[in-house]
Amino acid sequence: MNENTNNLLWQLNPAACEPPPQGILNDFRVVLRGNLPVAGKPSNAGSKALENFMPIEDAAVVKRLKNHGAWLAGMSQMSELGFGITKDTAHRLIGEKQCNAFLGTESAGEIRYLAAMAGAWGYKPSSGICSNLGAVTLLPSMECIGVIAETPAAVASILFAVSGKEDRDFSMLWDNLPVFPAKGDKSPDSGTAGPPIKVGVIAEQIAGLDEADKNAFEKTVSGLVQKGIPVTEVSFPDYDLFRTVHQVIGSVEASSSAGKYDGVRYGHRASNTDNWNDMYLKTRQASFGTLIKAYLFQGAFFQFENYPAFEQAARLRNLLFQKTGALFEDIDFIASPLRISGFDATRAQSVDDVYDALVHALPANVLGLPALCAPGMTRTDDRDLGLQIMAPHLADEKLLNFAAQYLTAS
Numbered sequence: 001m002n003e004n005t006n007n008l009l010w011q012l013n014p015a016a017c018e019p020p021p022q023g024i025l026n027d028f029r030v031v032l033r034g035n036l037p038v039a040g041k042p043s044n045a046g047s048k049a050l051e052n053f054m055p056i057e058d059a060a061v062v063k064r065l066k067n068h069g070a071w072l073a074g075m076s077q078m079s080e081l082g083f084g085i086t087k088d089t090a091h092r093l094i095g096e097k098q099c100n101a102f103l104g105t106e107s108a109g110e111i112r113y114l115a116a117m118a119g120a121w122g123y124k125p126s127s128g129i130c131s132n133l134g135a136v137t138l139l140p141s142m143e144c145i146g147v148i149a150e151t152p153a154a155v156a157s158i159l160f161a162v163s164g165k166e167d168r169d170f171s172m173l174w175d176n177l178p179v180f181p182a183k184g185d186k187s188p189d190s191g192t193a194g195p196p197i198k199v200g201v202i203a204e205q206i207a208g209l210d211e212a213d214k215n216a217f218e219k220t221v222s223g224l225v226q227k228g229i230p231v232t233e234v235s236f237p238d239y240d241l242f243r244t245v246h247q248v249i250g251s252v253e254a255s256s257s258a259g260k261y262d263g264v265r266y267g268h269r270a271s272n273t274d275n276w277n278d279m280y281l282k283t284r285q286a287s288f289g290t291l292i293k294a295y296l297f298q299g300a301f302f303q304f305e306n307y308p309a310f311e312q313a314a315r316l317r318n319l320l321f322q323k324t325g326a327l328f329e330d331i332d333f334i335a336s337p338l339r340i341s342g343f344d345a346t347r348a349q350s351v352d353d354v355y356d357a358l359v360h361a362l363p364a365n366v367l368g369l370p371a372l373c374a375p376g377m378t379r380t381d382d383r384d385l386g387l388q389i390m391a392p393h394l395a396d397e398k399l400l401n402f403a404a405q406y407l408t409a410s
Helices: 060-067 090-095 110-118 152-162 203-207 211-226 241-260 276-287 290-304 307-327 351-367 396-407
Strands: 008-011 029-032 071-076 101-106 121-124 144-149 199-202 231-234 333-337 371-374 387-390
Touching: 060 071, 060 152, 090 101, 090 110, 101 110, 101 152, 110 121, 110 144, 110 351, 110 371, 121 152, 144 152, 152 396, 199 203, 199 211, 203 231, 211 231, 211 333, 241 290, 241 307, 241 351, 290 307, 290 351, 307 351, 351 387, 371 396, 387 396
Parallel strands: 029 071, 029 101, 199 231, 199 333
Antiparallel strands: 008 071, 101 144, 121 144, 121 371, 333 387, 371 387
16 A cells, blocks of 8 residues: 555554464454554544554453454544544545454444445444443443444454453443354354344435435335345434434533543643643643534533533433334334435534434434444445444344345345
8 A cells, every 4th residue: 555645544564563363353454443542553543632642552352353363454544533534544445455344433423434435344333242441432422343344244253353341341231242153154043033024214214315315225125125024114203313412412421531631641732831721721722623622612512501401412312212112122123324415424524514424323323222334235326325224232143144144145
């Protein structure tokens, strides 16, 4: 790869490295998003706030990748602190065949969106099964490890390696975790045998699509029906609340999380200041770009000026949990397009631009549900919208087996 393309923050030369141990990921060249630290390598999460930050320890999932034999090919450039994808390069790296897998965190569907752009499989697992320990995160309750790979089987192999109990991470689920097959093979207890899988589409969501996107998705639905998969329309009148809830709670969590970037312990520190308070203010002013500042300002407003709005968003989030759970009593999965024509997340200039582009990816992050993006199945004339399938919490095995059985066949 020509380094002038600036797709990587750093890359490793395998010839100069000790070979990784033999393991199930020996065939994987993995690039990391710039917020999954590797000991001794720069990890700035796309922000001046972490300028020259050199971690002393690998993130938990990075350790697991290494232990299972993956080659770490390098670290990608990314949008500041993981909000949006305006500066992300994962789709280019996959398109240029510089890696065959990608790992990073997503808080609003960024990894799945990048996968759709790359024509690859994108996956967000259930919250609580992969550790965020050591990762640079911005939205703790919504941010989750995400995977991009060439097939559902490859995704399953990576999840076998990186998921599971982490003793120092008390945010994790420690019991009844999905058990992924080591080589991505179909699990014998996948749940695809027996009663037919039922897929639902949300009427209110599809009604909001433009004509081209709606036609593309209707063709996808017809293809699923031809494969013998029942598809039914379901109603979710409160669907639009996902965006509001994510934006209010997300901005508050971001504002709180970013408070640690003060120039005292690590990262960028302003020079030529008169006192500690002056140093702190000037450091904060210089540490963040315009987009992330706008997001942090929104969060500070809900924290300090309109906290009841945050409390209401938390109550609405619980309502969305309950209503989505009720939908899953009658269907197994929810299908939708991921991307939207007319909105390009790579060109987002404002917070609203980010949410406009990622709006259909948000529910999985708000609820902590597993969701995948299947390439090539929902296309308009000029783009792959990505077919998104969302499943109930901890139904990861069932979802990946469904993808392998029904979404990869010709």
